[in-house]
Amino acid sequence: MMKRIFTGILLLSIAVLVLGACGKDSSKGNTERENKKDLVATVDGKGISKKEYNKELDAMKASYEQQGMPVDQMDKKMKEQLEKSVLDKMINAELxxxxxxxxxxxxxxxxxxxxxxxxxxxxxxxxxxxxxxKKNKMTENELKDQMKKQMTVNKYLESKIGKVEATPQEIQAMYDQYKKSLESQKQKPEEFAKISPQLEQQVISQKENEEVGKLVDELRKKNEDKIKIHEA
Incomplete structure (x- = not known):
């Protein structure tokens, strides 16, 4: 299930599931008091640094750019929503x-x-x-450390969510949506039998993301008092 997260792990940013990079410059105890100016948030005393936040924000901006939605053309409200979504994903990842x-x-x-x-x-x-x-400014040991954290989270999610399957009706509904979209663009859709496996995986991914989202929402509600967002 979640194991496919590892494909291309060196190129991943926060855009892939709910999981993004967590702040490496964090520590317990006096982190919030001593280094508050270097943090954007703390989760149960563990900090998310401005450096890591800006890195993830830049990656998200680049993703928007590739999709034809340059950030410099966004209004103030849209930019604020983008910044908030990046911070939320990093907080969720740490939580x-x-x-x-x-x-x-x-x-x-x-x-x-x-x-x-x-x-x-x-x-x-x-x-x-x-x-x-080198391009990602990471050593092999640092990569292994991040992988271990990712694997720990994956195994935890699997234990909570369990096996997710797609029903024939859901796969058919996904195909109908795909077919309608292409026909509206006067393009010929692939036959159902040919793309059924891909549609099944797409349905499963959507359902997994929904379940992860529910779990994260529950964790946020239970731990809201442990989450502190610092002013810029």
């Missing part, structure tokens, strides 16, 4: 991670190494992999 780490979920080093080898296999050679790490 999910903390919750998962407090559960009985455990990830063995061997599991991380296995996933790392899968990632490396997507590159021509070790040099290309090292170049990707």
């Amino acid at each position: 999910l991670l903390q919750t998962a780490e407090k559960s009985d979920i455990s990830i063995k080093e061997k599991e991380v190494d296995t996933e790392l080898e899968k990632i490396k296999s997507n590159f021509e050679n070790d040099k290309k992999f090292e170049e990707a790490l």
Whole structure:
């Protein structure tokens, strides 16, 4: 289910599920008091740095740009909504991670190494992999640390959500929507049998995201007193 998150992990930003990069510059205790000027928010005392927030915001802006929606053409309200959505996703990611780490979920080093080898296999050679790490300003150990956190969250989500399946009716409804969209553009849709597997995965992804969204909403309500957003 959630394991497909690992595909292209080096290129991922917050746009992929509800999970984004969590602040690396955070720590317990006096983080909020001592480094408040460097933080955009804290979740149960653990900080999300302005540096990581700006990095994710830039990535989201680039994504909008690629979709033909340049941020410099947005009005003030739309920009504020974009900034809020980025911060919310980072808070949700940190909240999910903390919750998962407090559960009985455990990830063995061997599991991380296995996933790392899968990632490396997507590159021509070790040099290309090292170049990707350098481009993302990350060491292999830092990547493994982030992967372990991601795997912990994935396993936690799987334990809470369980197996998600698509019914024949849902797949047909997805196809009908796809067919109508293409026909309105005077394009010929693919036959149902040919794209049924892709439609099934799309339905499952949507249902997974809905379940994750519900879980995150519940966690936010339960932990709202532990979330502090700092003024810029």
